[in-house]
Amino acid sequence: MPKQRLVVVGNGMAGARAVEEVLARGGADQFDITMFGAEPYGNYNRIMLSNILCGIQDTSEIFINPISWYEENNITLHVGAEVTDIDRASRKVRAANGVTVPYDVLLIATGSRAFIPPMQGLNGPDGKMKAGIFGFRTIDDCDGIIATAKTSAKAAVIGGGLLGLEAARGLLNHGCEVHVIHRGQHLMEAQLDAAAGAMLRTTMQKMGVQIHLEKNTEAVLGDAKVTGLTFKDGTSLACDMVVVSAGIRPNAEIGRSAGLTVERAIVVDNHMRSVDDMNIYVVGECAQHRGQVYGLVAPLWDQAKVFADHVTQANRDAAYHGSKLATKLKVMGVELASMGLTEPRDDFDEVVQFSEAHRGTYKKLIVRDGRLVGGILMGDISKAAYLMQAFDRDSPLPEERLSLLFDLGTPPQKVTLDEMPAEAQVCNCNGVTKGAIGACVTAGKRTPKAVMSATRAGMGCGSCKSLVGELVAWFCGGAVEEDPSIHYYVPAIPLTKPELVREIRERGLKSVSSVFRALAADGREDAPSKPALASLLITLWDDQYEDERDARFINDRVHGNIQKDGTFSVVPEMPGGVTTPAELMRIAQVAVKYDVPLVKLTGGQRIDLVGIPKDDLPYIWADLDMPAGWAWAKSYRTCKSCIGTDFCRFGLGDSMGLAKKIEGKFRGLDTPGKLKLATAGCPRNCSEAMVKDVGAVAIGDDKWEIYVGGAAGSHIRKGDVLCTVTGEDAVLHITARFIQWYREHAKYKERTHSFIERMGIDRVRAVIVDDSDNIGAALDAAIENSTQTVAPDPWRERNAPKTANQFVSVIPSEEESSVLS
Amino acid sequence: MQQTFRIGLVSQIPSGEGRVFDVNGMRLAVFHTRAGEIFATQAECPHRGGPLADGLVDAATVVCPLHDRAYDLRTGAGLGHECAIATYPVEVSDGAILLRK
Numbered sequence: 001m002p003k004q005r006l007v008v009v010g011n012g013m014a015g016a017r018a019v020e021e022v023l024a025r026g027g028a029d030q031f032d033i034t035m036f037g038a039e040p041y042g043n044y045n046r047i048m049l050s051n052i053l054c055g056i057q058d059t060s061e062i063f064i065n066p067i068s069w070y071e072e073n074n075i076t077l078h079v080g081a082e083v084t085d086i087d088r089a090s091r092k093v094r095a096a097n098g099v100t101v102p103y104d105v106l107l108i109a110t111g112s113r114a115f116i117p118p119m120q121g122l123n124g125p126d127g128k129m130k131a132g133i134f135g136f137r138t139i140d141d142c143d144g145i146i147a148t149a150k151t152s153a154k155a156a157v158i159g160g161g162l163l164g165l166e167a168a169r170g171l172l173n174h175g176c177e178v179h180v181i182h183r184g185q186h187l188m189e190a191q192l193d194a195a196a197g198a199m200l201r202t203t204m205q206k207m208g209v210q211i212h213l214e215k216n217t218e219a220v221l222g223d224a225k226v227t228g229l230t231f232k233d234g235t236s237l238a239c240d241m242v243v244v245s246a247g248i249r250p251n252a253e254i255g256r257s258a259g260l261t262v263e264r265a266i267v268v269d270n271h272m273r274s275v276d277d278m279n280i281y282v283v284g285e286c287a288q289h290r291g292q293v294y295g296l297v298a299p300l301w302d303q304a305k306v307f308a309d310h311v312t313q314a315n316r317d318a319a320y321h322g323s324k325l326a327t328k329l330k331v332m333g334v335e336l337a338s339m340g341l342t343e344p345r346d347d348f349d350e351v352v353q354f355s356e357a358h359r360g361t362y363k364k365l366i367v368r369d370g371r372l373v374g375g376i377l378m379g380d381i382s383k384a385a386y387l388m389q390a391f392d393r394d395s396p397l398p399e400e401r402l403s404l405l406f407d408l409g410t411p412p413q414k415v416t417l418d419e420m421p422a423e424a425q426v427c428n429c430n431g432v433t434k435g436a437i438g439a440c441v442t443a444g445k446r447t448p449k450a451v452m453s454a455t456r457a458g459m460g461c462g463s464c465k466s467l468v469g470e471l472v473a474w475f476c477g478g479a480v481e482e483d484p485s486i487h488y489y490v491p492a493i494p495l496t497k498p499e500l501v502r503e504i505r506e507r508g509l510k511s512v513s514s515v516f517r518a519l520a521a522d523g524r525e526d527a528p529s530k531p532a533l534a535s536l537l538i539t540l541w542d543d544q545y546e547d548e549r550d551a552r553f554i555n556d557r558v559h560g561n562i563q564k565d566g567t568f569s570v571v572p573e574m575p576g577g578v579t580t581p582a583e584l585m586r587i588a589q590v591a592v593k594y595d596v597p598l599v600k601l602t603g604g605q606r607i608d609l610v611g612i613p614k615d616d617l618p619y620i621w622a623d624l625d626m627p628a629g630w631a632w633a634k635s636y637r638t639c640k641s642c643i644g645t646d647f648c649r650f651g652l653g654d655s656m657g658l659a660k661k662i663e664g665k666f667r668g669l670d671t672p673g674k675l676k677l678a679t680a681g682c683p684r685n686c687s688e689a690m691v692k693d694v695g696a697v698a699i700g701d702d703k704w705e706i707y708v709g710g711a712a713g714s715h716i717r718k719g720d721v722l723c724t725v726t727g728e729d730a731v732l733h734i735t736a737r738f739i740q741w742y743r744e745h746a747k748y749k750e751r752t753h754s755f756i757e758r759m760g761i762d763r764v765r766a767v768i769v770d771d772s773d774n775i776g777a778a779l780d781a782a783i784e785n786s787t788q789t790v791a792p793d794p795w796r797e798r799n800a801p802k803t804a805n806q807f808v809s810v811i812p813s814e815e816e817s818s819v820l821s
Numbered sequence: 822m823q824q825t826f827r828i829g830l831v832s833q834i835p836s837g838e839g840r841v842f843d844v845n846g847m848r849l850a851v852f853h854t855r856a857g858e859i860f861a862t863q864a865e866c867p868h869r870g871g872p873l874a875d876g877l878v879d880a881a882t883v884v885c886p887l888h889d890r891a892y893d894l895r896t897g898a899g900l901g902h903e904c905a906i907a908t909y910p911v912e913v914s915d916g917a918i919l920l921r922k
Contacts, residue, residue: 060868066903453901513837513855525855527877527884527891550837550855554875554886557838562886566872803835809872810841810848811829 003032006311007093007103009083009254011037013046014284014300015109016065017431021308023073030312033075034101036093038082038110039138042067047297047429050163052142053170059139083110086258088277105279105311108266110251112285112295113137117158117246120219132226132241136167137248145243149174152240156180156229158217160187162329164245165200168209169332171243179210179237181217181229183246191327191338195355196362196376203334203360212237248295250286265293270319272307281307290322299323301431326388328381328428334360337384339391341366341374349373352401363405370396372404382407385467389424417474426471427464432457434471441475448472489748490533492526493519497747501540510541512551531556532748535634538670539743543789549803555632558614558807559794562632566809568617570609571631572624573667576641576659576679577605583626590623604676605640605687606631614809618798627667628795634749636666636675636739640688644681644698651681653698658728662696665732668790671739672746672755688712690719693752694738696731699724704731708738708764709756717753720761723769737776738768740783828911828918831859839874839883844920849909850874851918852883852894859918860894861909868904 006022008015019033027033037043041063048062070077081095086106094100114135116122124130132152134145145167149155155171157164160182171178180187186197187204201211215235220242221228228238255266260276265288267275272287274280283303285295294300302323309318326339343366344351350367361379365372365387372391377384383405390397397404422435432455445451448469452458458465489497493515500519509515512533516525530551538545549557560568572587587607591599597611606629612620621628630637639662642648644655658679666675678689680697683705689695691712697705703726710719725734741764746755756764766772797806805811826844834840834853841864842849848864850873862883866873871887878884882900884891891900897908911920 058869060904061902063903066905068905525879527879527882528889530877530879548837549835550878553877557875562872562875564869564887566870566875803838804833805835805840808840810843811833813826813828813842813844 004030004104005102006031006033006105006107007101008033008035008107008109009086009093010107010109010111010251010284010286011035011039011043011077011079012109012111012284013043013064013297014111014304015107016043017301018107018109018283018304018307019073019075020065021304022312025308025312025314027308027312028073031105033073034103035070035075035077036081036083036095037077037079039140040080041139042070042077042079044139045429046137049136049139049142050166050170052139053136053145053167054173055170059142083254086254086280088258088280091279103279105281107307107311108255108274108280108282108286109284110254110286112248112250114141114244115247115249116244117217119217121222122220124224126224130220130222130226131224132222133220134241134243136163136243136245145170145241146174148241149176152176154179154239155241155243156237156239157243157245158229159245159247160184160211160213161190161245161247162188162331164243165204165209165331167243167245168204169207172208176241177210178208179212179239180204181212181215181231181237183214183216185214187211187213188331189342191336191342192376192378193342193364196364196378199355199357199360199362199378200331200334202357204332207332209332248285250288250293252286255282255286262288263291264288270306270321271310272303272320273310281311283307289320292322294323294325296323296325296327298327298425298428298431299325301425324392326391328384328388334378335381337375337377337381337388339375339388340372342376343374352404354405365401365404367397367401372397389420392424393421417470426467427455427457427459429464430456430459437468437471438475441472446472446476489536490526490529492516492521492524492529495519497536497745500536501744504537504540510537510544511546511548512537513548514546531634535670535672535748539672539786542786543791547802549806557803558617559628559797560612560617560632563611565611567611567613569631570612570617570620570624571602571606571629572626573629573663574606574638575663576639576656578641578656578660579607586624586626590620593623594620602631604631604638606638614807618801618807621795621798627793630668633670634674635671636669636677639663639677639679640692641679642681642684642686644679648681650684651698652700653679653681653702653704654728655679655681655687655696655698658696658704658731661728661732662735665736665787666739668793669739669787671743673749673751675739675752677735691716692719694735695719696735702726704728706731706734706738709752709761711751711753715751715753720756720764722761722765733780734768736783736787737779738764740779740786741767743786744779744782824922826920826922828861828920831913831916831918834859837878839876839878841872841874849920850883851911852878854878854880854894856880859911859913861911861918861920862892862894862897863907866890866904867906868902873906 043064045062045064051057081097083093083095085094092102114137135141155176156179157168158181160180168178168180186194187200216232217229218232219230226242230236250265252262252265256262260274261267265286266282267288268282269275272281272283284300306318306320309315328337352365354363364376366374371394420434424434426434440451440454445454451472458468487496489500515533517523531553534551554562594616596609600608602608639659641655641659645651675693677694678687678692680687680689689697690707691710695707705724706722707719708722711717828842837855839850839852842851849861850864852860866885868890871885873883875886876883881894882891892906897906899905
């Protein structure tokens with residue numbers, strides 16, 4: 001039988017998903033597929049546009065199907081080609097780019113567009129929308145908003161619905177003063193009631209977004225470019241840009257011009273087929289089913305499945321019966337879940353409510369005949385999964401209403417997994433059900449990671465990741481197959497760190513390449529494993545380690561920290577944050593001579609010359625004539641200090657002197673993660689020693705408290721007091737012993753704060769202070785050997801590069817002669 | 822018509838690393854694997870413009886140093902993500918790296 005021609009008008013989430021469903025039913029054998037998209041891209045996840053605006057993701061990360069997907073599936077794709085005409089009599093579509101394609105079956109999935117309410121002065125003299133006004137619907141809208149926000153001081157967002165608030169958050173991230181203009185009496189009327197809306201407003205205002213309620217925009221001010229807005233109440237607002245997010249309108253014109261029945265959108269039957277034409281199907285936001293037009297993603301997945309079942313004849317009885325609207329989302333960091341009604345309809349509807357405005361927690365459920373017909377959860381959405389399921393399935397609720405809002409006693413999570421029906425959607429972004437996860441586990445994918453990459457569950461917004469993990473465990477029936485690779489020291493070699501150390505020692509493996517040859521599958525090297533192995537081999541072999549530069553991260557090849565533009569940073573050593581006028585002058589002269597783009601004081605009390613091209617590094621090091629500060633490496637970094645006893649009237653110990661001794665001892669020492677130390681001359685802790693990997697705090701009488709496992713970076717943790725010792729030598733001794741034990745037992749890139757929590761401070765104290773394992777002397781000898789044989793100052797390589805073109809950023813081509821034929 | 826360009830010498834790239842070459846105004850990342858193979862790709866990572874030649878390399882993979890995006894050196898395909906890079910056919914003759922296009 002010859003193939004039929006399936007033409008899809010619209011290459012957004014609905015169109016592409018519908019085609020995926022057709023392909024999943026073997027549709028490639030039945031149809032030649034052609035797709036038209038008005039935007040010049042493959043299809044992307046529109047839900048993620050707000051992440052792009054906020055700078056959390058970039059455009060490349062939100063594409064669902066790359067162009068290659070269309071090629072692989074033999075789909076003819078026309079991008080940037082809006083379909084302008086459907087000729088139902090001759091069954092042809094015509095696009096703006098002149099292409100005409102015949103069809104046997106047509107799918108309309110044109111989605112919707114931003115609704116721009118009528119306002120005076122919307123358009124400039126040229127009849128086009130004034131510069132500075134944007135919808136918030138496409139990648140192009142997003143790019144325009146980001147570019148304009150960079151030069152705008154004040155931005156207005158028209159519309160206080162979900163998308164408007166997402167836009168406001170994004171604009172805030174770009175440094176604009178943001179005003180949200182909303183017609184209604186409270187924010188997000190579709191999902192929230194007045195009380196929740198008011199709480200959200202307070203939260204948003206605290207974050208710096210100005211909210212104006214019950215304001216109707218009358219006119220846009222400015223000639224060619226926006227300068228402000230005026231409102232019907234006579235007030236006005238000056239602003240440099242406007243984002244309009246006042247709802248969406250279905251792109252249904254194509255249906256109307258083709259003579260199909262269009263009310264709010266194109267009217268379809270239960271098979272998602274136009275009521276006027278057997279050969280035309282409609283899915284997504286441009287479809288109207290039983291009077292409903294859906295603007296959320298979940299109904300779209302259901303519609304795509306029904307369409308595919310029907311059109312491929314996999315199931316000619318497949319029918320869509322409408323969707324119940326429930327959604328989980330995050331607005332400006334506030335977690336929300338909303339389903340069904342926001343207010344009771346009559347006195348018979350029962351309302352169960354909890355409000356804690358001060359902490360931004362609000363829960364409200366509307367119960368009818370013992371079943372959930374509406375709900376709002378804000379701030380704490382721990383019960384959302386259970387409630388959304390009860391809502392979706394219309395299942396009877398327990399008489400004990402309090403348990404609907406709170407987990408009393410043991411969490412009922414396990415029960416919920418049992419009760420969860422197979423068709424319950426787990427990942428809303430990618431439409432993955434509990435059943436699909438179960439099938440995947442049955443097919444042999446028995447780790448969360450494997451299931452997620454196979455089903456794409458958890459790969460959208462990521463909010464369901466933990467649930468996916470729990471379900472995988474549940475389907476594995478308690479016998480959870482832990483991904484063994486999480487215990488390997490490096491992914492390419494199936495050994496834990498102690499096992500790997502034993503093999504390396506026994507076989508005398510001293511270079512990274514020899515480790516791969518001896519221990520990796522087929523002797524195959526693995527790029528991501530290389531730096532971890534190099535770090536381990538240095539710790540094990542000290543100066544006998546055979547250095548292979550290709551095994552090191554670029555930072556360790558050129559001894560600087562790589563920056564986003566491929567330049568590097570130069571941080572000279574400055575122990576304890578103490579410098580001299582002569583050093584400062586040299587640094588200044590270097591900064592001037594090499595036109596250094598940024599001179600920055602670091603958190604480690606040093607000076608960073610940032611933005612240095614690779615080629616300049618050797619010259620800058622020579623002119624500075626200071627030792628390297630190792631600010632690029634997984635190694636001992638630096639020890640900062642306070643003024644201590646030299647000038648401070650509170651100082652109890654010579655913190656600057658001790659910091660210098662510490663730096664002298666550990667300089668250049670490779671460690672599993674970076675080590676940042678500090679010394680403080682008194683418990684006022686001005687140098688923040690209590691939140692460093694190791695910190696020494698003077699408490700008088702030559703006594704020092706030693707803190708370990710502190711952190712004040714992405715993770716914040718106050719260090720644990722390991723012990724109190726007398727004298728600087730004792731500080732150095734205990735610090736050295738701790739560092740060596742950490743070197744021998746930590747995973748690669750495991751900072752001391754996680755290491756301490758994994759080991760437990762009591763165990764650390766027993767080993768280091770009480771020598772419970774009788775390894776103290778061995779640790780002391782090992783660290784002594786390591787510090788004595790540490791590699792010389794790597795900035796000396798300025799005179800003797802280790803590899804060909806080590807500091808050359810671009811190798812020039814060889815004259816004309818490079819063209820040979 | 823096919824042209825052959827002489828990019829440079831294998832010895833200009835240390836084993837297991839990459840370097841950037843300027844070939845008549847076009848910048849290429851050229852890799853010299855430990856197995857002795859030579860690969861050429863576009864110089865910048867399509868994700869955020871990272872310098873691929875500074876990445877970690879194994880027999881058939883390069884990992885961008887900025888955000889750890891990995892690419893297959895033979896095909897240019899992204900490994901575990903949707904970006905892809907252009908690859909260029911090169912061969913070695915007498916220690917010289919030749920590009921045909």
